[in-house]
Amino acid sequence: KQEVTQIPAALSVPEGENLVLNCSFTDSAIYNLQWFRQDPGKGLTSLLLIQSSQREQTSGRLNASLDKSSGRSTLYIAASQPGDSATYLCAVKGGNQFYFGTGTSLTVIP
Protein backbone atom coordinates (compact mmCIF):
# COMPACT_ATOMS: atom_id res chain seq x y z
CA LYS A 1 0.00 0.00 0.00
CA GLN A 2 1.21 3.49 -0.87
CA GLU A 3 2.56 5.49 2.05
CA VAL A 4 3.16 9.21 1.80
CA THR A 5 5.33 11.06 4.28
CA GLN A 6 5.94 14.77 4.64
CA ILE A 7 8.87 16.40 6.38
CA PRO A 8 8.97 18.56 8.38
CA ALA A 9 5.67 18.25 10.22
CA ALA A 10 5.86 21.91 11.19
CA LEU A 11 7.92 24.83 10.01
CA SER A 12 8.19 28.42 11.18
CA VAL A 13 10.08 30.98 9.12
CA PRO A 14 10.40 34.78 9.03
CA GLU A 15 8.70 36.63 6.23
CA GLY A 16 10.71 36.82 3.02
CA GLU A 17 12.54 33.54 3.38
CA ASN A 18 12.56 30.89 0.70
CA LEU A 19 11.58 27.45 1.93
CA VAL A 20 11.25 23.85 0.81
CA LEU A 21 8.67 21.30 1.85
CA ASN A 22 9.36 17.62 1.27
CA CYS A 23 7.12 14.73 0.31
CA SER A 24 8.14 11.11 -0.15
CA PHE A 25 6.15 8.12 -1.32
CA THR A 26 6.86 4.41 -1.32
CA ASP A 27 5.33 3.23 -4.60
CA SER A 28 6.59 4.96 -7.74
CA ALA A 29 3.68 3.67 -9.86
CA ILE A 30 1.67 6.88 -9.73
CA TYR A 31 -0.44 8.84 -12.19
CA ASN A 32 0.30 12.21 -10.71
CA LEU A 33 1.20 14.12 -7.57
CA GLN A 34 -0.66 17.11 -6.29
CA TRP A 35 0.16 19.74 -3.70
CA PHE A 36 -2.66 21.27 -1.69
CA ARG A 37 -3.07 24.01 0.82
CA GLN A 38 -5.49 23.74 3.71
CA ASP A 39 -6.40 26.62 5.99
CA PRO A 40 -7.69 25.81 9.50
CA GLY A 41 -11.18 24.35 9.41
CA LYS A 42 -11.37 24.68 5.64
CA GLY A 43 -11.25 22.42 2.61
CA LEU A 44 -8.37 21.91 0.24
CA THR A 45 -7.08 24.27 -2.39
CA SER A 46 -5.09 22.73 -5.21
CA LEU A 47 -1.75 24.45 -5.75
CA LEU A 48 0.12 22.40 -8.32
CA LEU A 49 -0.43 19.16 -10.20
CA ILE A 50 2.50 17.22 -11.65
CA GLN A 51 1.78 14.36 -14.01
CA SER A 52 3.99 11.29 -13.70
CA SER A 53 5.78 12.16 -16.94
CA GLN A 54 6.67 15.66 -15.76
CA ARG A 55 9.58 16.82 -13.61
CA GLU A 56 8.26 20.12 -12.29
CA GLN A 57 5.48 22.66 -12.33
CA THR A 58 5.53 26.34 -11.49
CA SER A 59 2.85 28.77 -10.44
CA GLY A 60 3.85 32.21 -9.26
CA ARG A 61 6.10 31.89 -6.22
CA LEU A 62 5.55 28.13 -6.07
CA ASN A 63 7.61 25.46 -7.76
CA ALA A 64 7.03 21.75 -7.34
CA SER A 65 9.38 19.05 -8.51
CA LEU A 66 8.86 15.33 -8.93
CA ASP A 67 11.43 12.54 -8.96
CA LYS A 68 9.29 9.48 -9.46
CA SER A 69 12.12 6.98 -9.42
CA SER A 70 13.26 8.04 -5.97
CA GLY A 71 9.73 8.64 -4.72
CA ARG A 72 10.21 12.28 -3.85
CA SER A 73 8.64 15.64 -4.47
CA THR A 74 9.47 19.08 -3.16
CA LEU A 75 7.44 22.25 -2.95
CA TYR A 76 9.53 25.38 -3.10
CA ILE A 77 8.00 28.64 -1.87
CA ALA A 78 9.89 31.80 -2.74
CA ALA A 79 9.77 35.00 -0.73
CA SER A 80 7.34 33.66 1.84
CA GLN A 81 4.52 35.86 3.12
CA PRO A 82 2.34 35.69 6.25
CA GLY A 83 -0.57 34.76 3.97
CA ASP A 84 1.27 31.57 3.08
CA SER A 85 0.67 30.29 6.61
CA ALA A 86 -1.37 27.09 6.28
CA THR A 87 -1.01 23.33 6.21
CA TYR A 88 0.44 21.96 2.98
CA LEU A 89 -0.52 18.48 1.89
CA CYS A 90 0.89 16.39 -0.89
CA ALA A 91 -1.11 13.58 -2.44
CA VAL A 92 -0.20 10.93 -4.97
CA LYS A 93 -2.66 9.29 -7.27
CA GLY A 94 -2.27 5.60 -7.94
CA GLY A 95 -5.01 3.79 -9.79
CA ASN A 96 -8.19 5.57 -8.85
CA GLN A 97 -7.13 6.55 -5.35
CA PHE A 98 -5.42 9.48 -3.74
CA TYR A 99 -3.02 8.90 -0.90
CA PHE A 100 -2.37 11.91 1.29
CA GLY A 101 0.70 12.82 3.24
CA THR A 102 0.61 13.84 6.86
CA GLY A 103 1.03 17.52 6.03
CA THR A 104 3.43 20.32 6.92
CA SER A 105 2.10 23.14 9.06
CA LEU A 106 3.75 26.35 7.90
CA THR A 107 3.85 29.59 9.88
CA VAL A 108 5.35 32.67 8.27
CA ILE A 109 6.19 35.27 10.89
CA PRO A 110 5.74 38.93 9.87
Place this chain on the structure above:
Amino acid sequence: GAVVSQHPSRVICKSGTSVKIECRSLDFQATTMFWYRQFPKQSLMLMATSNEGSKATYEQGVEKDKFLINHASLTLSTLTVTSAHPEDSSFYICSAGKSRTDTQYFGPGTRLTVL
Protein backbone atom coordinates in the same frame (compact mmCIF):
# COMPACT_ATOMS: atom_id res chain seq x y z
CA GLY B 1 -12.07 26.14 -12.91
CA ALA B 2 -14.20 23.28 -11.70
CA VAL B 3 -16.16 23.70 -8.50
CA VAL B 4 -17.26 21.11 -6.00
CA SER B 5 -19.74 22.08 -3.30
CA GLN B 6 -20.76 20.37 -0.10
CA HIS B 7 -23.86 20.81 1.99
CA PRO B 8 -24.16 21.39 4.84
CA SER B 9 -20.92 23.04 5.83
CA ARG B 10 -21.52 22.33 9.49
CA VAL B 11 -23.94 20.07 11.31
CA ILE B 12 -24.50 19.23 14.95
CA CYS B 13 -26.67 16.26 15.80
CA LYS B 14 -27.61 14.05 18.70
CA SER B 15 -26.15 10.60 19.13
CA GLY B 16 -28.20 7.97 17.34
CA THR B 17 -29.50 10.18 14.56
CA SER B 18 -28.54 10.01 10.89
CA VAL B 19 -26.92 12.79 8.92
CA LYS B 20 -26.78 13.22 5.15
CA ILE B 21 -23.98 15.15 3.47
CA GLU B 22 -24.21 16.16 -0.18
CA CYS B 23 -21.34 16.59 -2.62
CA ARG B 24 -22.01 18.26 -5.96
CA SER B 25 -19.82 18.96 -8.96
CA LEU B 26 -21.25 22.25 -10.18
CA ASP B 27 -19.86 22.65 -13.66
CA PHE B 28 -18.61 19.24 -14.71
CA GLN B 29 -19.68 15.63 -14.64
CA ALA B 30 -17.92 13.18 -12.39
CA THR B 31 -18.39 9.44 -12.75
CA THR B 32 -16.28 8.98 -9.64
CA MET B 33 -16.23 10.95 -6.42
CA PHE B 34 -14.25 10.30 -3.28
CA TRP B 35 -15.14 10.71 0.36
CA TYR B 36 -12.50 11.48 2.96
CA ARG B 37 -12.49 11.92 6.71
CA GLN B 38 -10.06 14.12 8.57
CA PHE B 39 -9.60 14.06 12.33
CA PRO B 40 -8.03 17.05 14.10
CA LYS B 41 -4.37 17.56 13.25
CA GLN B 42 -4.37 14.52 11.00
CA SER B 43 -4.30 14.06 7.27
CA LEU B 44 -7.15 13.01 5.03
CA MET B 45 -8.09 9.37 5.04
CA LEU B 46 -9.98 7.94 2.10
CA MET B 47 -13.22 6.35 3.23
CA ALA B 48 -14.79 5.24 -0.01
CA THR B 49 -14.97 5.71 -3.74
CA SER B 50 -18.40 6.67 -5.00
CA ASN B 51 -19.24 5.32 -8.47
CA GLU B 52 -22.15 6.72 -10.46
CA GLY B 53 -24.80 4.08 -11.02
CA SER B 54 -23.09 1.38 -9.01
CA LYS B 55 -22.08 0.46 -5.49
CA ALA B 56 -19.42 2.40 -3.66
CA THR B 57 -16.05 0.88 -2.92
CA TYR B 58 -15.12 1.13 0.74
CA GLU B 59 -11.66 1.22 2.24
CA GLN B 60 -10.65 -1.37 4.75
CA GLY B 61 -12.04 -0.64 8.17
CA VAL B 62 -14.86 1.60 6.96
CA GLU B 63 -18.31 0.19 7.73
CA LYS B 64 -20.44 0.32 4.62
CA ASP B 65 -23.66 -0.09 6.61
CA LYS B 66 -22.78 2.90 8.75
CA PHE B 67 -21.55 5.19 6.00
CA LEU B 68 -24.07 4.89 3.19
CA ILE B 69 -23.00 6.34 -0.14
CA ASN B 70 -25.29 7.03 -3.05
CA HIS B 71 -24.10 8.39 -6.40
CA ALA B 72 -27.40 8.90 -8.16
CA SER B 73 -26.22 11.23 -10.91
CA LEU B 74 -23.04 12.44 -12.56
CA THR B 75 -23.05 15.56 -10.39
CA LEU B 76 -24.23 14.37 -6.99
CA SER B 77 -22.97 11.95 -4.38
CA THR B 78 -24.34 11.69 -0.86
CA LEU B 79 -22.82 10.30 2.30
CA THR B 80 -25.20 9.34 5.10
CA VAL B 81 -23.76 8.71 8.53
CA THR B 82 -26.29 6.39 10.16
CA SER B 83 -26.81 6.15 13.91
CA ALA B 84 -24.08 8.69 14.48
CA HIS B 85 -21.96 8.52 17.63
CA PRO B 86 -19.54 11.05 19.13
CA GLU B 87 -16.58 9.17 17.65
CA ASP B 88 -17.98 9.93 14.18
CA SER B 89 -17.39 13.63 14.81
CA SER B 90 -14.95 14.68 12.13
CA PHE B 91 -14.38 16.79 9.04
CA TYR B 92 -15.77 15.07 5.95
CA ILE B 93 -14.48 16.13 2.53
CA CYS B 94 -15.43 14.97 -0.93
CA SER B 95 -13.53 15.30 -4.18
CA ALA B 96 -14.14 14.78 -7.87
CA GLY B 97 -12.17 14.94 -11.07
CA LYS B 98 -13.05 15.13 -14.71
CA SER B 99 -10.81 12.22 -15.59
CA ARG B 100 -8.33 9.83 -14.11
CA THR B 101 -5.35 12.10 -14.71
CA ASP B 102 -7.05 15.39 -14.05
CA THR B 103 -6.72 17.53 -10.97
CA GLN B 104 -8.92 16.49 -8.10
CA TYR B 105 -11.27 19.25 -7.00
CA PHE B 106 -12.20 19.21 -3.37
CA GLY B 107 -15.32 20.38 -1.67
CA PRO B 108 -15.08 22.82 1.25
CA GLY B 109 -15.80 20.07 3.75
CA THR B 110 -18.52 19.37 6.29
CA ARG B 111 -17.83 19.61 10.01
CA LEU B 112 -19.90 16.98 11.81
CA THR B 113 -20.28 17.16 15.57
CA VAL B 114 -22.20 14.40 17.32
CA LEU B 115 -23.28 15.21 20.86
